[in-house]
Amino acid sequence: MLPLQRSVPMLNTCRTSLYFPKIFSLFASTHSLASLTTLSFATTNNSRPLRTHKTRAFGTTASAAATVAGRNGSYADTFLAEESVSWASLGVSDCVSRALCNVGLHRPSLVQAACIPTILAGADVVVAAETGSGKTHGYLVPLIHKLCSTTDVSERALDDVKLKKHHHVSLVLCPNVMLCEQVVRMANSLCDGSGEPLLKTAAICGRQGLSVKEPDIIVSTPVALLNYLYAIDPKKRRRADIIRGVNYVVFDEADLLLCGSFQNQVIRLINMLRFDEKQLFRLQRADAGADDAASSPTKASDTEEDVQADFILEEVEDTDDTSAEDSDTESKGRNRKDWRRVRKLYDRSKQYIFVAATLPLNGKRTAGGILKRMFPDASWVNGNYLHRQNPRLEQKWVEVTTETQVDVLIDAVSNGLKTNMDSASGVVRTMVFANTVEAAEAVAKILTGANIRCVRYHSNISLEERTENLIDFQENGGVFVCTDAAARGLDIPNVSHVIQAEFAGSAVDFLHRVGRTARAGQHGLVTSLFTESNRDLVAAVRQAEEVGLPVEKAFSRKRSFRNKLKKRGLSQRSGASSVRLPLPA
Structure with a gap:
């Protein structure tokens, strides 16, 4: 996956777009998101039975x-x-x-x-x-x-x-x-x-x-x-x-x-x-x-x-x-x-x-x-929900601007810590994803400046420190700020809330990020922050989830959502500004 280019002091919400089949790509949202900054949308979840692969039944x-x-x-x-x-x-x-x-x-x-x-x-x-x-x-x-x-x-x-x-x-x-x-x-x-x-x-x-x-x-x-x-x-x-x-x-x-x-x-x-x-x-x-x-x-x-x-x-x-x-x-x-x-x-x-x-x-x-x-x-x-949304997962989509992104991020983390308490263990676990090491460090500094304790997990941290931070998060809960290094495979129990401070750079990363919660029969919440440049992507993802279809055709390990969209002449209009998250003084 080719990383998106960013300057170190900037945390830019991805200006990326996802290619879906034509029925999804041309989907026009009936909601006017342009005038909204913190409006969230929760998808409707419908449970469906497990299904087999198209070409081969379970046979057992x-x-x-x-x-x-x-x-x-x-x-x-x-x-x-x-x-x-x-x-x-x-x-x-x-x-x-x-x-x-x-x-x-x-x-x-x-x-x-x-x-x-x-x-x-x-x-x-x-x-x-x-x-x-x-x-x-x-x-x-x-x-x-x-x-x-x-x-x-x-x-x-x-x-x-x-x-x-x-x-x-x-x-x-x-x-x-x-x-x-x-x-x-x-x-x-x-x-x-x-x-x-x-x-x-x-x-x-x-x-x-x-x-x-x-x-x-x-x-x-x-x-x-x-x-x-x-x-x-x-x-x-x-x-x-x-x-x-x-x-x-x-x-x-x-x-x-x-x-x-x-x-x-x-x-x-x-x-x-x-x-x-x-x-x-x-x-x-x-x-x-x-x-x-x-x-x-x-x-x-x-x-x-x-x-x-x-x-x-x-x-x-x-x-x-x-x-x-x-x-x-x-x-x-x-x-x-x-x-x-x-x-x-x-x-x-x-x-x-x-x-x-x-x-x-x-x-x-x-x-x-x-x-x-x-x-x-x-x-x-x-599995029935391969490349699809888990019916136990609730998703919220929050549009932000340069001026509101920091406040929305802090509010999402704070509200999650208050409302998603794991009653069995008495702890709450929230994972916050960013696309780059620099962006993850910026998020950690923002949360620390808001008196929200967090631990970090990315490739620039030594293996020993990553292991210690992961164990701390597993045992004590709290806020886990990370890159996609933590999106794949790690089995962290009872993560109640996943926040995308930056939208995923690929369909694969998106699925693995949201898959950190609502695991093993549990319920979970995903809050995704997005900007004006992400609207087509958000509309396509929401439409795919609502009709229960997979996003498999959007998969690519060498192209971002935006490049996939550009390849088919559906790129975002040029001139969309990046979102800057200022570091706390």
């Missing part, structure tokens, strides 16, 4: 649990599955079920009820569901179940050298250290009767290596994992053993991992894992005596270079779809693709799981398009 016994309509026609819980659906009914073992109940998870969510049987079935799975729907436990639970079952088998067969040498491992890839640590904590929270975690989980983040010997679950960022694999083993032997031991691979925040700066690292890891599957297939065929040539040293020796070649060939195939139309090259292109197709035939030995709260499909280079090509047989599980 949990599909019945994905309908929340009651027998009397009214709508029931939009987060939890039906009372008749239990962890055991989804195929989860008793020990894992008890561990879940011990941490207060007595029933699965709708998304968990849909994805757990699919993952247990062993197929590659794409879980695309709204924020706060329980996706992390949705993949951790079936993997812990599988690994616990494998551990029981290996302990009963200690004489089996292969089981002992290559014990099964789950690999979870996350885009940043904070998400890695969060996944580790969630896995370690599932304990047996003695209070010990069911499985050993370790994180590889930054320069640190494995903190646990022979972990069952490894959680890492892509670059940290690659650095670890190549640093520990220049001769490739241990690296091959680690890759061979990985049976389950999870890509958390898959849309971010498959695009942008993470893409090359992630594709490289996928090809390493796939190549190991090919090598294992060759060894199994050789052991069975089916193919003597497959066991020859020359056939099995093309390792690292072959992986890189696979990556290059797949990139060529993905980006040159029309080259075969040339009559002079059609035969050559077909033969080359046939060769690749034969070369890639092998039995699968690893399971790939992709998890995301936003998964655009509009184009080959989007995360969804990449998954469709690389994993065409994967089963898709979609």
